[in-house]
Amino acid sequence: MFHLRTCAAKLRPLTASQTVKTFSQNRPAAARTLGQIRCFTAPVAAEPFLSGTSSNYVEEMYYAWLENPKSVHKSWDIFFRNTNAGALPGTAYQSPLPLSPGSLSAVAQAQPLVDAQPNVDKLVEDHLAVQSLIRAYQIRGHHVAQLDPLGILDADLDSSVPADIISSTDKLDLAVFKERLRMLTVGGFYGLDESDLDKVFHLPTTTFIGGQESALPLREIIRRLEMAYCRHIGVEFMFINDLEQCQWIRQKFETPGVMQFTSEEKRTLLARLVRSTRFEDFLQRKWSSEKRFGLEGCEVLIPALKTIIDKSSENGVDYVIMGMPHRGRLNVLANVIRKELEQIFCQFDSKLEAADEGSGDVKYHLGMYHRRINRVTDRNITLSLVANPSHLEAADPVVMGKTKAEQFYCGDTEGKKVMSILLHGDAAFAGQGIVYETFHLSDLPSYTTHGTVHVVVNNQIGFTTDPRMARSSPYPTDVARVVNAPIFHVNSDDPEAVMYVCKVAAEWRSTFHKDVVVDLVCYRRNGHNEMDEPMFTQPLMYKQIRKQKPVLQKYAELLVSQGVVNQPEYEEEISKYDKICEEAFTRSKDEKILHIKHWLDSPWPGFFTLDGQPRSMTCPSTGLTEDILAHIGNVASSVPVENFTIHGGEDATDLWRCWATSVDFSPAWGRPRGGGQGLSRILKTRGELVKNRTVDWALAEYMAFGSLLKEGIHIRLSGQDVERGTFSHRHHVLHDQNVDKKTCIPMNHLWPNQAPYTVCNSSLSEYGVLGFELGFAMASPNALVLWEAQFGDFHNTAQCIIDQFICPGQAKWVRQNGIVLLLPHGMEGMGPEHSSARPERFLQMCNDDPDVLPNLEEANFDINQLYDCNWVVVNCSTPGNFFHVLRRQILLPFRKPLIIFTPKSLLRHPEARTSFDEMLSGTHFQRVIPEDGLAAQNPENVKRLLFCTGKVYYDLTRERKARGMAEQVAITRIEQLSPFPFDLLLREVQKYPNAELGWCQEEHKNQGYYDYVKPRLRTTINRAKPVWYAGRDPAAAPATGNKKTHLTELQRLLDTAFDLDAFKNFS
């Protein structure tokens, strides 16, 4: 279609570019058929018709003629032929002969001024060829761009030049050009030849290489395309499915002269390069044998980041949250975030003692938070670098989540004030799946941060591994294509090109609010760290690197040659910064104590005392007044908006009741088999519960959330299908059955001035989403952020977030976090998958000592224990306790991650209900629920005290009842597994002096809680008695896939639990 536009433009008295613009704006691009065209056999009028309103008519005529010259009147045919053959204005038109007998033949005899048809074809073909050529550069120019500063590698892992590009490494060397042209001609691509080089071609609207010109000689077209796409910047963007965005990028890179820098800008760039380079030099001089993962070979990263920040600040951003790996991290802290140099230098002093809690972390993992004035824009800017583990890319979703939270809490709904920058290594960006998972969050309504600028330090190596062994995609950045992010590859030895792409990246983000990637193609001057010998594995590359002039030197020489700076000025800049480093180094020797809290990435002003301590060591009652409970219950069981039709299918088989009374549960999630469970019926049942002053699991959760919202606590519940609930019990988002996408969240209609409730179904990524929510929870202590796994076992695809952040986060980075993990767990005959949330793993990572009985007399023992622990692990057996523990999470004066093993069948179990009485003001979370039946009335008679946790309690009580052993066997539930409630359990044990002790669990012996509970129970009783085990045998899989085996195993563990002789032979 394009060739039509070009030629049509040529015909019109407007400038070609105006014409084409007008045309392309007004005209759909779809191919036209002759049938759609008006009558074209009218003879051509005089040439002034080319102006004014008739030009459209002429244009249409022209298209028709192009498609079939015979479809228009002969006079038009002649006219178009003459015009295309280059006839001068006024000469193309030949008036038709009078319409008299024989006139038709006369017209037929009329000859064009030139025999134009072959030329027209050639012209069209040539324009087509030029158009294709332009497009080829736009699509594939980056493959031949000179991206590798070493000049020996191919950033796309391919040394060949794409077959439809004329470019060669020698650029427009005529001989090479001819050869390429010949190849292309033979290959049938363009049909252009050397003689076409000086012909003028009209430019399509999809290029900006013309600047003010609408036509250029082919030679110049190629030269400009080479300049735009094949020098030190390789732009990948033609996969973007948005014309406006593509045009925006084309304009940024094709417009002639667009990459101009003022002397001032060049000097600033040089000064920043001086800082970046000399910082590493300084560290190398002072601590030559210390690991620091220096930036040498990519010093340009510092000015690059500063440019992105300057430009973003200019566009209104005042908070930038960054995540980055090891490479150059200290340099970024010093020269981008501006951490005091002495604070960095003293980290190299091995004699410093830690002043704060925790083990701390090595210097290149710690985070940072700093607010300052941006000198370029004179605006306030806050910079935060999120602390990260060694696990590459794991911080990506955490940074996203924190960014989202900061945006949310300052009402920045479009990401205009808060943004994130993520840095990556080339090998990690290509290799780590979390990169892909994080990209997939970038455009989801409840997860978008409205665009992230990604910067890849692409040193073309990962540790000792060459890119060819590390990835199968051409570039390490190809993963970004999935979200249509433009990718700007740039040779980092051309600092101005780097600054330019960084500016464009920041502008892209502020214009389109979408992700963008800057790929800094660079090298690594040293080994992976400063102790490493790179010549073992990359001898040739490193021979080249040894010869490579540092970029600072190259750029300084360039600026001196341009007269932008002189040599003394340059040297003075260097000595000025060296002096700053020396002075800071001297000051750093005065530091005697290491304060990890100086490296906090997310301070919570006002939450702690000025010393960073909790404001109290108590927790108020987590109960509520009757009114509040009733109000929340009523909203939870109604539709709080008008004209909203909820799902109300009749419950023909009344499976609700069937489920509720069942003990041997069928699949406990989703829609009950064989019948519909109307939402209206679910709400009605909720209403009945409220009337009876009781709650089930879903209502308990509602009560906890609803009451916290009233207290101004934002709640965010995220995970797969959490809105309805995997088990169809929650229904926090109602869907109008008649109006598509009309929804209602009753939780947001509870109170005037309540805090907002966010409930969001997530993408199917545990790693990404859990990391995101962890980041979200970092931003504020006044939010309850919960992540729910679809089934508890799926948390292991997010293991890295759990192991590296949630479990040790406070110890490593003095950063508290109150995230809640809801992990559906329980052996319900569903097979090895979907059964176990792996409690043993969480318990094994608790930091309390199994062999040491803490001081139980200590005031506020329970709260102190919570304060000292790394996380809290609970398995609630009642909805009421679930309610309390959720509320406690916020009412505590500090924050700890909370792991909750949540039930499946208990969601609907008739006994798993709690009366309002147990949730009223004055009530608390029960860490232990003691036996309160017959056994408790005559404890001396009790033969066995069984401890358990979670759902198995209901199996045990049912069995005890069936066996009539209520007086002989006491059953006590441990609801808070960690920190271990030594105090309460001691009381329980002492209460039953004649009872033997047993632990009963439904999980296999090598799984579940046994290994955690047993030594702690033994410590509690000073090892006075054994703790017997009643449960499944050890196994490799979490559960059997055979239902019968499952039931047999269950019965066997119940038999053991109630056989009072079971352990006789062992004692």
Ligand SMILES: Cc1ncc(C[n+]2csc(CCOP(=O)(O)OP(=O)(O)O)c2C)c(N)n1
């Ligand atoms: C998840 C993970 N796997 C492995 C490692 C070990 N490791 C540390 S650095 C590194 C190479 C990283 O290469 P690249 O991403 O290119 O960064 P560079 O060091 O080149 O800057 C590896 C494999 C790690 N830190 N994290």
Ligand SMILES: [Mg+2]
């Ligand atoms: Mg690398």
